[in-house]
Amino acid sequence: MTPEKTMTIADWLMISAVLLGPIIAVQLTRYLDNKKEERERKLQVFKTLMATRAYTVSWDHVVALNRIDLEFDKDNKKEKAVIEAWKAYLDLLGDKTMPPEQWAVKRVDLLVELLHKMAQVLDYDFDKTHIKNSSYSPVAHGNIEDEQKALRAGLIQVLEGKRPIQMAVVNWPQNQ
Known part of the structure; x- marks a missing residue:
């Protein structure tokens, strides 16, 4: 007579673990990699x-x-605040009715609010004052930008025939 072989629950669990273990490990690794990649994309947006x-x-x-x-998920409670701050900022960016001085002040405030919400989601400890006041922009960059704007505007006026090109002859060639 041969002894009867019956599988116990422990045997079934062992077989399941051997078969499912690698599959679960791969799926978990993929899940964690996807979460890391999502965070990296959000960080890239924030850092930029x-x-x-x-x-x-x-x-x-x-x-x-x-x-x-x-990159940010409106269904996530913390990230929804980022989306809402972005919508408020975008709405202002398209507003042409507000006086320029008032618009400029509000733009800074809304950008700071947006960056602050993003910092909270991404676990950066930046307060609004730090975000608003800790960036560096050389005066020379502003001057260059203003000069380029003036050059472009002047060239466009010349090309559209709205502004003449002034000419003056300084040195006539001498006949010898």
Whole structure:
């Protein structure tokens, strides 16, 4: 007679662990990698916005702003605050009715609010005063930007025929 082999619960658990262990490990690793990648994308947006907060018309700044609603989740309570702050800022950016001085002050306040909400989501301990006052923008950069703007405006006026090119002959060639 042969002894009867019956599988116990322990045997079934051992077989399940051997078969499912690697599958679960791979899935868990993929899940953790995806979460890390999501955080990295959010950090990239935040770091770009912080680095360019004194240069709000730079291409990098604008691209980062436009990535906010792609990278932050409106269904997550903390991240929803980022989306709402972005919507308020975007609404102001499109407002042409407000006086320029008032608009400029409000723009800074709303950008600071947006960056503060992002800092909270990403576990950075930046207060609003730090965000608002701790960026560096050389006066020379502002001067260059103003000069380039004036040059472009003047050239456009010339090309549209609204402004003549002034000419003056300084030294006539001498006949010898």
